[in-house]
Each structure stands twice: as C-alpha cells, then as structure tokens.
Amino acid sequence: MTTAPGAARRFAYSTVDVFTDRRFGGNPLAVFTDAEGLSDAEMQALAAEMNYSETTFVLPPADGANDARVRIFNPTAEMPFAGHPNVGTAYVLAGLREGCGDVLRFEETAGLVTVRLRRDAGNPVGAEIDAPQSLQRLGELPVPPLAACVGLDERDFVTDTHAPVRATVGVDFIIAQVAADAIGRAAPDIAAFRAALALVEGDSERLSLFLYAREGNTIRARMFAPLAGTWEDPATGSANATLAALLLDCDGGDEARFESVQGVEMGRPSTLSLSARRVDGWIYASVGGDCVPMFRGEAVL
Known part of the structure; x- marks a missing residue:
C-alpha cells in the first residue's frame, strides 16, 4: 500500500459469518483484503482488536501460480492453518475479484491450501477446503x-x-x-x-x-x-x-x-x-x- 509520508494508512476489511446460511449464526471472521504494508505486530494487534476466533490478512502470493498468501491470527498468536478463515476468506475474495475461478490456492505456514468455491446461480455461497497435511x-x-x-x-x-x-x-x-x-x-x-x-x-x-x-x-x-x-x-x-x-x-x-x-x-x-x-x-x-x-x-x- 502506497501512502505519502506521515499520511494515515487505510486497510479495508470485510466480515462474514462462516458455516451458516443466516446472519448471526456460524463463526464470524474478519478479512483484511489487502494487507500489504502491515507489520506482524500490527496484524496481531488488529486481530486482538477484532476479537474474533481468527482474523485473516491477504497478501500477494510468493508463487504467481497461487491466488494469495493468507496469514491467520487469533487474538493472541498467529496460526499455521485454520478452517473457517480459509472458507470465509475465499468467499470474500470471490465477491471482490471479478472473474474469480472456482478453485483458489492459498499459501499458508502449514502449506498450500486448496479451496473450492460453492456457487448458486453463479454466485458464491460458501466453500470447501482441503487440509494441507495428512493426519x-x-x-x-x-x-x-x-x-x-x-x-x-x-x-x-x-x-x-x-x-x-x-x-x-x-x-x-x-x-x-x-x-x-x-x-x-x-x-x-x-x-x-x-x-x-x-x-x-x-x-x-x-x-x-x-x-x-x-x-x-x-x-x-x-x-x-x-x-x-x-x-x-x-x-x-x-x-x-x-x-x-x-x-x-x-x-x-x-x-x-x-x-x-x-x-x-x-x-x-x-x-x-x-x-x-x-x-x-x-x-x-x-x-x-x-x-x-x-x-x-x-x-x-
């Protein structure tokens, strides 16, 4: 994110309820959709401030073949992987990125996470993820x-x-x-x-x-x-x-x-x-x- 020296930095976010088909159910998630420029400490502080189970921060991928690097924080620490943050993040990005495909790949600490969007009449309604590791x-x-x-x-x-x-x-x-x-x-x-x-x-x-x-x-x-x-x-x-x-x-x-x-x-x-x-x-x-x-x-x- 580019800003003039001393200017306020603004970071957009969306919240979504995950694993539910109705508002105020499921697990709430905050997604910072363009987190480039945030430090580790700022991400942790924002996750604590949101006070959800987890908050995600979307960054450019290291490998251009993937869709994003996603960092996941709970209120006290960074997580290597989590379920509802991936489902919710994919859903949010699908609503923001025109022409988004049905399969997204997120780079995370635990490994590469594959997410398949669920659609109804072409509109995203949810997602399914593959855990990055075997049992x-x-x-x-x-x-x-x-x-x-x-x-x-x-x-x-x-x-x-x-x-x-x-x-x-x-x-x-x-x-x-x-x-x-x-x-x-x-x-x-x-x-x-x-x-x-x-x-x-x-x-x-x-x-x-x-x-x-x-x-x-x-x-x-x-x-x-x-x-x-x-x-x-x-x-x-x-x-x-x-x-x-x-x-x-x-x-x-x-x-x-x-x-x-x-x-x-x-x-x-x-x-x-x-x-x-x-x-x-x-x-x-x-x-x-x-x-x-x-x-x-x-x-x-």
Whole structure:
C-alpha cells in the first residue's frame, strides 16, 4: 500500500459469518483484503482488536501460480492453518475479484491450501477446503486432567473408539469423545487448562480441546481454547477436519463423510460438511460450509 509520508494508512476489511446460511449464526471472521504494508505486530494487534476466533490478512502470493498468501491470527498468536478463515476468506475474495475461478490456492505456514468455491446461480455461497497435511497422531492423553478442563466427570468420556488424542491435519487439537448427554454440560475451567498445559509437548501457550459426541455420521461438537483467547469457538473447521480423518483411521475404509453441528450452546449454530479419504496409506480431510456477508469497513493506522 502506497501512502505519502506521515499520511494515515487505510486497510479495508470485510466480515462474514462462516458455516451458516443466516446472519448471526456460524463463526464470524474478519478479512483484511489487502494487507500489504502491515507489520506482524500490527496484524496481531488488529486481530486482538477484532476479537474474533481468527482474523485473516491477504497478501500477494510468493508463487504467481497461487491466488494469495493468507496469514491467520487469533487474538493472541498467529496460526499455521485454520478452517473457517480459509472458507470465509475465499468467499470474500470471490465477491471482490471479478472473474474469480472456482478453485483458489492459498499459501499458508502449514502449506498450500486448496479451496473450492460453492456457487448458486453463479454466485458464491460458501466453500470447501482441503487440509494441507495428512493426519498425524501426536500421542494419547489421560482423561482426568481433560475432564477437569471442562468440568465433566471422567465417566462422561468415551474411549471405546480412541483415547483422548492430540492430532493434526495442519494445526493440532486434543480430540476427545464424550457422551451425548455430557457435551452440553461442558464448561471451561481456565485454571485447569493452565495446569494441563504440561500435556502438550513443545507448546507452552495453547491447549485447544475439541469435544464431540457421535451418532453414526452425525457429530455434535464443542471447542475450547481459553489460553489462546477463545473461551469457546462457534465452529472450528480445522478441528472438525482432523476429527473426520481420525474417525476414518479408527473405523477403517477408504473414505467417509460426516455432518458436524457446533456452536449450539453459544447461540451461534454452525453446520460443517466433513469428508476424509485414504490415499496411498495417508489420510486427508476436507471441510466445507456456507457463508453470509456481514460488515465492511476500514482500519486507519
């Protein structure tokens, strides 16, 4: 962005609700559509000021074959990858870029992210993304400290399919299954989250706990990351994609599809379409949903 010396710098942004077909549902996202000229510290400060689960900053790609470099910040730190920021950013850019194709490629810290736009009568209505990495299991965790994190009894946790596990397809989460009658009772205890940080090797700042209840291919989910500034997340695309990959790994087979509902307890119901597939022994996942535009504005720095 070019400005005269000493002049105010203006950066346009749009906000959008992601993984919903109605306003004030889903997960809100702020997208700074031309972030060239912003420093790392300014991006972090803007993300903290917006105070959404994540805020994205669109930059020119390093490789001209790709559509953008996208940086993702939560209120306290930069993220290597996340789900709803990619879906929402693609939706916003499709509305701004005339002749935008149906497939966008974003350069991110975790790798190249492919996004496929969903259209209705030619107009973008949402998107589906491919997670940038195959499933990696990073170790199992004990139930008692996780139960303390969310105020549940140890007996509320279901371990028949898998123990609580740290896993990733681009950004890691602790994933644990709980009983259907327990998921609505979960409430984060920040002191217990701080005490449980020792469970997460090599990460001294973030513990993201993703709980789910399952009935067949229907998922009810909640995600808590209070140490990263997200007391609860209305929709967590990257965690849901990781779950889809994990369940395919546990259940067996070559592919699987799921529908996940999240954010109900927050009054922001979100619906996410999940898929996972096995390719040459590796498991990959995708997540998609609809978007609704909300606000446009600019930051003056």
